[in-house]
Amino acid sequence: MYKHVIRPFLFLFDPEKVHNFTMWFFPLMVFLYPLFRLLYNPKKSNKKIYVCGLTFRNRLGLAAGLDKDGTVIRFWEALGFSHIEVGTVTPLPQPGNEKPRIFRLIKDNAILNRLGFNNNGADALKRNIIKSRKSISEDFIIGVNIGKNKYTPIETAYEDYKICLEKLYEQADYFTINISSPNTEELRKLQGVDYLDELLSEIQKTNTELSCRKSCNKKVIFLKIAPDLTNEEIINICSLTVKHKINGIIATNTTITREGLFEKTEEEGGLSGKPLKQLSDNVLKKLNELNEKNEENKIVLVGVGGVFDKKGFEDKLNDGAELVQIYTGFIYEGPGIIKKLLN
Ligand SMILES: Cc1cc2nc3c(=O)[nH]c(=O)nc-3n(C[C@H](O)[C@H](O)[C@H](O)COP(=O)(O)O)c2cc1C
Numbered sequence: 001m002y003k004h005v006i007r008p009f010l011f012l013f014d015p016e017k018v019h020n021f022t023m024w025f026f027p028l029m030v031f032l033y034p035l036f037r038l039l040y041n042p043k044k045s046n047k048k049i050y051v052c053g054l055t056f057r058n059r060l061g062l063a064a065g066l067d068k069d070g071t072v073i074r075f076w077e078a079l080g081f082s083h084i085e086v087g088t089v090t091p092l093p094q095p096g097n098e099k100p101r102i103f104r105l106i107k108d109n110a111i112l113n114r115l116g117f118n119n120n121g122a123d124a125l126k127r128n129i130i131k132s133r134k135s136i137s138e139d140f141i142i143g144v145n146i147g148k149n150k151y152t153p154i155e156t157a158y159e160d161y162k163i164c165l166e167k168l169y170e171q172a173d174y175f176t177i178n179i180s181s182p183n184t185e186e187l188r189k190l191q192g193v194d195y196l197d198e199l200l201s202e203i204q205k206t207n208t209e210l211s212c213r214k215s216c217n218k219k220v221i222f223l224k225i226a227p228d229l230t231n232e233e234i235i236n237i238c239s240l241t242v243k244h245k246i247n248g249i250i251a252t253n254t255t256i257t258r259e260g261l262f263e264k265t266e267e268e269g270g271l272s273g274k275p276l277k278q279l280s281d282n283v284l285k286k287l288n289e290l291n292e293k294n295e296e297n298k299i300v301l302v303g304v305g306g307v308f309d310k311k312g313f314e315d316k317l318n319d320g321a322e323l324v325q326i327y328t329g330f331i332y333e334g335p336g337i338i339k340k341l342l343n
Pocket residue numbers: 063064065066068087088102111113115117145178181224252253254271272273274276304305306307325326327328329
């Protein structure tokens with residue numbers, strides 16, 4: 001139904017307009033959510049997944065960027081995901097880059113985007129999460145993916161991450177530090193050793209302070225990295241992750257490479273979907289290898305990039321991922337993908 005009727009119709013229109021329309025439309029269909037549960041939820045399993053002290057009902061989550069402001073969290077829960085990553089959120093609201101800024105590469109089963117962290121800011125996200133929590137089940141995990149505002153200099157970027165932590169501390173089950181979006185100038189520089197050392201140290205200091213102040217456990221922190229890193233860069237990031245006791249790495253964000261595309265494009269931005277799969281699998285494999293060499297300081301791995309079917313999902317698990325996230329596969333395959341991956 002989705003692939004043969006709904007998708008061809010939606011794909012007639014501009015991707016961002018379709019996105020905005022659906023984000024407006026989903027909450028109006030709240031009376032249909034019980035039906036969605038029936039149709040799309042994977043088989044109930046008693047087997048829970050425990051990751052960094054959090055309990056997940058299954059291994060599949062919705063990746064960051066689809067519901068940046070957390071406006072339809074209830075919808076994602078109704079579909080059967082175990083978790084959603086809202087954001088990327090920045091301290092202040094910002095409009096993002098000029099439109100058009102999302103493109104479909106249909107022959108490649110891919111999306112190219114250069115949104116540039118368009119979002120309504122940390123305060124708005126906080127309100128939306130508080131509202132959603134009242135009506136979702138307790139075991140639905142909400143991760144908050146955080147970034148810096150466009151005009152914050154890279155040298156003081158850590159201040160923005162600290163503001164987001166502070167504003168959303170009680171609302172997030174975990175935080176993801178996004179240092180890998182290709183659409184915010186210089187952001188990927190934060191993956192370099194000096195910047196990253198300072199950033200992670202500031203983040204963990206703030207994490208400790210906030211947990212004391214709010215009398216709760218320290219929050220789980222993941223780091224989201226790019227698929228375009230050299231082996232040496234991956235090794236450095238991994239050792240800083242261990243040094244600062246960051247819980248895990250999400251591999252990966254979108255790629256700036258354009259290799260092997262059927263559709264030629266001159267558009268700038270990050271590429272996601274099938275052409276990303278091998279690249280992000282390679283990063284995951286490398287991280288897994290490093291984990292195996294360093295059993296005592298193993299970090300959690302989350303695989304994301306190009307998952308469209310059961311095999312893609314299992315590849316990520318075989319490469320060491322404990323959790324898997326999808327974005328582009330959901331757009332191309334529709335909500336039926338959840339059952340397809342999990343049953
Ligand atoms: C339109 C679009 C917007 C995205 N926005 C974000 C974002 O704000 N923050 C982030 O960390 N990742 C963002 N991503 C990256 C995804 O979370 C994911 O890492 C990437 O798309 C690879 O997964 P996929 O091949 O399943 O799409 C975005 C991806 C797309 C397609």
